[in-house]
Amino acid sequence: MNKLLLLLLSVYSIGIVQAQDQYIERQGEITFFSYTSVENIEATNNQVLTLLSSASNEIAVRILMRSFVFQKSLMYEHFNESYIESDLYPEATFKGDIVDFDADLEGEQTRIIKGEFTLRNITKPIEIKATIVKTNNGYMISGMLNVLIKDYDIKVPPILSPNIAKNIQISFKFQYVPHENQK
Template sequence: MNKFLLAFIFIISSSITSETNEFIERQGQVTFFSYTSVENIQATNNQVLSLFNPETQEIAVSILMRAFVFKKSLMREHFNESYIESDLYPKATFSGKIIGFDATSEDEQTKIIKGDFTLKNITKPVEIKAKITKNADGYIISGTLDVLINDYSINVPPLLSPNISKKIEVSFNFKYAPYEK
């Protein structure tokens, strides 16, 4: 999996045109939540890699699926083996652009990020409402995305179908620092 991350970093860093204005988040946080009548399902991943270029407004994210932590080990097992099939699809990715972002502004900005989210080798266009804050070290970008399980071929056994929400809320929080090549 480290080969995937290195390839991802190389591809993204070579596709971002600015030489001095790149930012990286190596331990970004992605959390997902699913309401169910039996038991809510929640997991957090603190090993998310993301690159951001304020000048071009481009952002890219790579999420290792096995890095999600659940409160119950059985939930993690079902997630990785049955629903996401992490052995076949080890990561999810997002690449997109922040629409109307002003890199010179010191104020907090609420913007739409348009891009492509890929999960289980299925890519769908998405729009994410995000909050962007510039600080002394870099940027903080956070937001929420609703993922429909049918859009990404997440198969739920009929017996469990009433217990699994059709929509999963995915939240993210990335604290970017300058990227040193």
């Protein structure tokens, strides 16, 4: 509970919180997939915290790296200890703006989200094509992006290099509901 409170306060410090039109997702889903000739690597994280301001079109996402679940415990260990170094870099973040977002539009809209993704304390600008659906009490946002491991200084031992993809496919799905602290 203390970790969730600390995490929520950290997201607030990103600066998108306003008094109204706030939406939150505490159990967002992020999946990553890496194809290799030896074995595909896939993991899912269902503990992603994200905030959306429909008034300013801003979105913030906080991902705890140790919350990814792998099919094999050895993959989890290698991911956290050797590649991401989760003890040094426990989280990844994204902060961005949804371009031309119409908060009142019923149905589905496809939009570009421009922002900055930080992984291993390296921040890079990214653009994400996302699908946004207005629901009865919030929004559902989903999409996919590709991340190059070299952009975030993820070191792969030369002997394993042929077995690790250079490009990681990341998918996400967030179901936002009104933030309960709204007045």
